[in-house]
Amino acid sequence: MSKNITKFVLILAAFVLVAVTLVFLITRRSNVAYQYDQVMVGKVTETVNVNGNVKAAEGLDLSFQVPGKIAQKNVNVGDKVKAGQTLLSLDNADSAAQLAQAQAALDKQLAGNRPEYLAQLQAAVDQAQAGYNQVSVVAGNSVHTAQSVKETADNNLKMAQGGDDSRIVGDAYENAANFLPAVQNSISNAMTKADNILGLDNTFANDKFEKLLSAKDPSKLNLANNAYYTAKLKVQDFLLNSAISEPVNHAKVDVALVSADSALTATRDTLSAVSFVLDNTISGADLNSSELDAMKTTVTGVRTDIGAKISALTDQKHAIATAKDSYANYQVAADKAAQDLSDITKKTTADVAAAQAALDGAKAVLANAKNPPREVDLASYRAAVAGAAAVYNKTILTAPFDGTISRADAQVGLLTSAGVSPLSIISNSKYQIDAYVTENDLAKIKLGDNAVVTLDNLGAGVEFPAQLIKIDLAASPSTNGTTAYKISLQFNNDDDRLRVGLSANIKITSGEKDNALLLPSRDMVQKNGQYFVTTLKADQSLEQKQVEIGLRGDDGNWEIVSGLAEGDKIVSFSALK
Numbered sequence: 001m002s003k004n005i006t007k008f009v010l011i012l013a014a015f016v017l018v019a020v021t022l023v024f025l026i027t028r029r030s031n032v033a034y035q036y037d038q039v040m041v042g043k044v045t046e047t048v049n050v051n052g053n054v055k056a057a058e059g060l061d062l063s064f065q066v067p068g069k070i071a072q073k074n075v076n077v078g079d080k081v082k083a084g085q086t087l088l089s090l091d092n093a094d095s096a097a098q099l100a101q102a103q104a105a106l107d108k109q110l111a112g113n114r115p116e117y118l119a120q121l122q123a124a125v126d127q128a129q130a131g132y133n134q135v136s137v138v139a140g141n142s143v144h145t146a147q148s149v150k151e152t153a154d155n156n157l158k159m160a161q162g163g164d165d166s167r168i169v170g171d172a173y174e175n176a177a178n179f180l181p182a183v184q185n186s187i188s189n190a191m192t193k194a195d196n197i198l199g200l201d202n203t204f205a206n207d208k209f210e211k212l213l214s215a216k217d218p219s220k221l222n223l224a225n226n227a228y229y230t231a232k233l234k235v236q237d238f239l240l241n242s243a244i245s246e247p248v249n250h251a252k253v254d255v256a257l258v259s260a261d262s263a264l265t266a267t268r269d270t271l272s273a274v275s276f277v278l279d280n281t282i283s284g285a286d287l288n289s290s291e292l293d294a295m296k297t298t299v300t301g302v303r304t305d306i307g308a309k310i311s312a313l314t315d316q317k318h319a320i321a322t323a324k325d326s327y328a329n330y331q332v333a334a335d336k337a338a339q340d341l342s343d344i345t346k347k348t349t350a351d352v353a354a355a356q357a358a359l360d361g362a363k364a365v366l367a368n369a370k371n372p373p374r375e376v377d378l379a380s381y382r383a384a385v386a387g388a389a390a391v392y393n394k395t396i397l398t399a400p401f402d403g404t405i406s407r408a409d410a411q412v413g414l415l416t417s418a419g420v421s422p423l424s425i426i427s428n429s430k431y432q433i434d435a436y437v438t439e440n441d442l443a444k445i446k447l448g449d450n451a452v453v454t455l456d457n458l459g460a461g462v463e464f465p466a467q468l469i470k471i472d473l474a475a476s477p478s479t480n481g482t483t484a485y486k487i488s489l490q491f492n493n494d495d496d497r498l499r500v501g502l503s504a505n506i507k508i509t510s511g512e513k514d515n516a517l518l519l520p521s522r523d524m525v526q527k528n529g530q531y532f533v534t535t536l537k538a539d540q541s542l543e544q545k546q547v548e549i550g551l552r553g554d555d556g557n558w559e560i561v562s563g564l565a566e567g568d569k570i571v572s573f574s575a576l577k
Contacts, residue, residue, distance in 0.1 A: 029214040034536055036569040039560060042518050044553040046511040048444055050487075052435030054455070054502040057490070059406045060470060061421035064090060065394045070410050078409050081399040081425065084527040088410050088422060092395035103429070106381040108526070121366040128362040129357075139348035146344045150337040157330040172323035173253050175318040177244045183260050185244060186309045187235055190267050190302040191228075194274050197295060200228055209287035216280035224273035231266035238263035257317055264310045400447075400469055401490060403427045429491050431498045433466065435506055436476060436484040444510035447471060451489055456503040465492040468508060506522045511551045517560040523570045524549070533564070534571040542571065 068090035144494050156168065197213070198221075199206035206213065214221035241259040244252055278296050284290040322329075363438065403425045410422035433453065437445065449468040454460050470488035477484075489506065524531045524547070531542050547563030563568070 028258045035572045036536075037520050037523050037572045039517055039519050039564045039566055039568040039570065041515055041566050042557070043514050044516045044518055044551045044557060044559045045509065046444065046551040047554055048437060048441045048508045050435040050437055050441070050506050050508070052433045052489075052504050052506055054433055054500055054504055054512070055500055056429050056500055057427045058427050058488075059424040059426045060400065060488075061407075061424050062087070062397055062400070063419050063421045063518070064088075064397055064416060065418055067092070067415065067417050068092075068395060070412050073410055075405045075408060075423070077405055079405045081403060081405060083399055083401045084478075085399045086396055087399055087425075088397040089394040090416075092184050092392060095388065095392040095395055099385070099392045102381070102384040102388040106385050118366075119571055121362075123387070125359070125362045125366050128359040132352075132355040132359045135351050139352050142344050142348055143341070146341040150334070150341050153330065153334040153337040156326075157334045166326075168326055169250075169320070169323045170248070172316075172320045173248050173250050174518050175252050176257060176320060177248045179312065179316050180242045180244065180256055180260060183264065183309050183313065184239065186302075187238070187263055187267050190271060190306050191231065191235060193298055193302050193307050194224075194228055194270050197274055197277070197299070198224060198228055200225060201232075207336070209281075209284075209338075211292075212287050214280045214285055215282045215460070216504050220276045222275070224270070224277045227266070227270040227273040231263070231270040234259075234263045234307070257313065260313055261310070264306055268303065268306045268310065271299055271306065275299050275303070307360040321468050345377045354530075392525045397423075399425060401425075401427050401429070401467070427469075427490055428494075430494055431491055431500070432469070433489045433504050433506060435487055435489070437477075437487055439483045439485070439564060440508075442471070442485050445487070445508055446510075449508050449510060451506050451508040453489070453491070453507075454505045455497075456505070458497060460505075462497075464495060464498075466490060466506070466577060469493060513551055513559065516551065517564060518553070518557040519547075519560050519564065519570060520572075521556055521558045523572055535569065 070088060072089035072092040074085075074089075077082060080089065180390050195201050196205045214224075238256070238259040241252070241256045244256060275296070278292065278299065281287070281292060283292050287288075316478045360458060405423060406426045407424035408422075410416065416422050445468060447468055447470070451468060453464040454462060455464070466489040468487060469490045472486040474485075475483045476486050489508075519533070523533055525533070531547050531549050533547055535543050535545055537543050545563055548561040550559035550561040552558050
C-alpha cells in the first residue's frame, strides 16, 4: 500500500514540474540586450613572427633595378664603405637633367611667398604641443602608477607582519585550500577516463574492445591495471585528507597538499601506463582506428590537465613558503617602491619642463616668421621632383649597410642588366640571421623593415635590433609541405653574446600606422573573402555592413580602411535577458 502511495506522489510531482516549466516558457520575455564595440582611432602595428638561427655574416650581392651603362665606379675589392655611400652609377645624364629641371621649377615657386613654410612651423608647434600633452599624461600616469605600487608594497608589508599568523600566510593557506576541489575534480575525471578504457571498476566499459587492448604487448595492460589500483588507494587517501573546513587549519592543509601531490603523481603514472596500452592496442571491427585515436586524444587531454594541476600544486606550496618568509622581501620591495617613486617624480618633472621649453621655442619661431609666402599649390611640383628623383635613384647603387666590398666585377663603360649583380658587400657585423616566411607573410615584408630579435638562451627580456637585408623570391622546400621563402636579417649592432647557431625569435614590423580606424577582429565575419560587421538600426533591426580591412594589429584590433567611421557602434554579441 505504501509503495502505491509513494508512486502516486512521484507522478504528481513530475506533472506539476512539467506544468510550471511550460508556463515559464510560454510567458517569459525574450528581449535581446545588445552589447557594442565602438570604432576608435589609434595606432596599429602589424608584425610577422618567425624563427631562425644566428649565422656568420655572408656577402650580399647588389644589383641595379634598371639596365644601363656603368658610368662611375667608386669602389674596389677590399674598400670599406658606409651605409648610403654611392658605389656605382649608371649613365644618368638624362635622368639627372630631368631631376634638376623639376627641382628648379619647385625652387622657383618657393622663391616667392611660401605658405608651406608657415605650415611647417605650425606643424612644429602642433607637434610640440602634442608632445607636451603626451609627456604630461605619461608623467601623470607614471607617478600615479608608482604611487599605487608604493601603496601596494606598504600594504603587503603590513600584511606580512606577524610571522605564520600573518594575514598573508593565512591568505596563502586559504588559496591552497580553495585549490584542492579543483584537484579532486581533475583526478576524478582522469581516473574515470582511465577506467573507461581498462574496465576495472566499471567492468562493462570496455566489453566491446577488451580483447584488442594491448594485444601487441599484454604486459603493458598488467602494468596499467597495477598503476590504476595503486593510484586508486592514493586518491582515496587524498579525498580523506582534503576535507578542509573553516577556519582553515594550516597543518591539515599541509597534509592535504602532500596527499594531493601523491595522488596526482599516481594518477599521472596511470595515464602514462594507459597510453602505453593504447599504443599497443590494435584496431579491428570492434574498435576502428578513429575510435582508437579518439581514446588516445582523450588520455592526452587528461594527462595535460593532471600535469597542469601538478604544476599549480607546486605553485601553491611555493606561495605558502614564500608567504612565511615574506616580511624581509616585502621590506625590500617597500624601500624600492619609495625610491622608485622619488626617481620617477624627479624624472617626469624634468621631462615636462623640457617639453614645455620645446613648445615655447616652437611658438617663438612661428611668431618671428616674417613675409608669409604666397598660397600656391606646390603638389604637382613636388610630385615631379619625387618622380624624377625615383628614376634617378634607380641609376645609383648604394651600400645598404656598413661593410667591405668583397667583389667588384663592374667596369666603367660596360652594360649591366637589371637584377644582375656587378658587386658584393660583406657587412661589418659578425652575425646575421636566416629564417623562412610563409607565402602569406612574404607579401607583408620588404627590404629595410626593422625587426626585434630575442634569443632562446637569453630569454624574451633581452632584445637585439635588426634589419631585413635580403628576401629570396624563389620558394624553398619546406618540411611540412607549405611554401616558404628564405630571408636574411642583419643585427644593427655587434654584441659579445651573439654566437653562431643560436636559436632566434624574430618580430618584423611589417606595417605601422597612427590615427587608424580600429575595431576588434572578433566583431567581424568573413564571407567569400569579404568582411562584414553588424550594426543596430534606429528601429532595433540589425544591418550587416561590408568593411575593407587594412593592417591587422597584434593586439587583436584591425584597421578599417572603409565602411565605418570613428564612433560607430558595432554589435559585439547579444544576450537574453
